Amino acid sequence: MSAPLLELEAVTRSFGGIRAVDGVSMRLNEGEVVGLIGPNGAGKTTLVNVITGVHTATSGRVRFRGEDVTAQRPFQAARRGLCRTFQIVQPFPEMTVLDNVAAGAMFGGRIDAIGAAREAAREHLEFVGLAPLSDKPASALTLAARKRLELAKSLAMKPKVLMLDEVNAGLNSAEIDGALELIRKIAARGVTILLIEHLMKVVLSVTERVLVLHHGALIAEGEPHAMVRDEKVIEAYLGEKYAKRYREAAGV
Template identity: 70%
Template structure:
């Protein structure tokens, strides 16, 4: 039996008396593209923060390649191959585009030298289509380019698992299409992708499997077509009254 590349067993996270995550369990297989959806405040970003060491889980186990990594620090997660993007893109504004990505390669991937890190950074910038802007200050980039810069930084860390947190937020339709094409190219490299997204058309175009968080609990995990028709998922997104009305219409 092939072991999953990432597995969560009963992971919980409390902030004082608030339960942000409660007994969350799932696994990701190598090369899989999985969508993580849920209403605002469901705990999606908290989950990514816990997996990557930005927050310490309160209980449960996080296994990466069968190794318990629940106590890791963010730089250790990055060097293991657990990379992520951030919902709010904040590059180092005084540094150039190339310098931003070089920092990711140097400290995240543990590149052997500054020269190696720059080479890795340039390859990532070429991959996302930002190589022509390598010498431009990151502060001068428009939002869509900043999102690509965030992707380039993550790719320069040579990830095995890449967690994308709302990479399409704020983009227009053509920019979203470009982002989707990039994500598909990343998946073709064999990288396992967990994509957090509010736009259902985006998630469904990328993922054959969906995870659904609601109030910090995993309420569904399965094939995308089945999940979007699940009454619990519809209720979580649209409310009990709408879910009941939709059920009436479907059975009327």
Template identity: 45%
Template sequence: MTAASSAPVLEVSGLTRAFGGLVAVNAVDLAVQPGQIVGLLGPNGSGKTTALNLISGVLRPDSGSIRFAGQAIAGMPAHRIARLGLARTFQLVRVLQGMSCAENVKAGLAFHSPPLSRSEIDESVERLLRRVGLADRAGVPAAGLTYIDCKRLELARALALKPRLLLLDEWLAGLNPSELLIGIELIRSLKDEGLSVLLVEHVMDAIRSLCDRCVVMNSGRRIAEGRPDEVLADPAVIEAYLGVSTDA
């Protein structure tokens, strides 16, 4: 493997953001290697979504560096970061309910670089909807979709960017057991295609099944990093989630 191919697709160093007196993200370091799924874990309020917002350009960091595919992106507008090949989904599903599924995906393709022809757009819409299991829903209004299909549609729109890195913010949350299995297999298939993923998730079965490495946050700080089995057995991680010490 060459040095270029082994370089992190995402490298975050000293990332910090405060809101008034609350330091939501406090000097966090993390990296995602090409083709990896990295879990970003922690109890509610630990700063995980804020970290994703900083990486994707929704928020500007107070300090620290963010390098995506070797390029410094800290403070860059979200639309420019998206065009570089960094896509995301949101904790609260965001689909354009007044549009059909096909039109939602077309909205994502508007950020494609270079711009696509009309025939290329139509082909891409069909391929992306088929990719997430919505091949028969192209003309269906997004407002009429089930919860899991809304998540699939949001994912298709994110994949329209042909991203190198995908940020998933609790994409598996709220799914029933059978839907969860479908969602896990879909994410795993993205990795099999070479896509790198930074995954915020509370579903531990998914973390154990999908993640190559995990970074755990608590109160804005990174408190652990390693393989899923290592970090989930770490006393500091157990205490952060359960609020009790494992020392007895």
């Protein structure tokens, strides 16, 4: 097997007595689309925060292209191409949509001149379908559009690994289909994607491999369709009692 693009070695992150991420080891290979699922509070967002330098791992190592990046700061992660979107969108509210994306192109994507950054931003806005709203302030967008803006901003940063933290949360089904289409297009560009998602429809249709997190620990890993039938996974989501009833009802 070739060297992984991103590799986590026994990463733990504690907050006081709580281990939000507990000894997680995982790897992402170049060009893969991997799902990261788990019940609320499983530590998915914390894991992304550790990878992008928002939190530093209490113990363990994060390696990107073989380089130890455990202690990096968020802006360094961004410049390396470890980009993410936020579950709760984080725009620059008073800037135009165009300048929001230009900020990504300029600082994360390392385009020095404002003019050139805006040019690049236009392309990304075209790609996510927000071009007609370029000159609106970011605060004027709907939630679905803001999620697209987050995507455009991350794409402008020339991501090597794109971590999508619930980009579909709060969207209606037509909007989800649109977002799904976008994720496929981004994957087709060769960007490695780590998709944090609650919607099984999305996970099953775009990912090649799924990691399941529960109480901060990785409890299962494998092919998506197998994962949703995995007993440990069902138990994690539904609880032991319901998992048993579910098994009985399914006649297993």
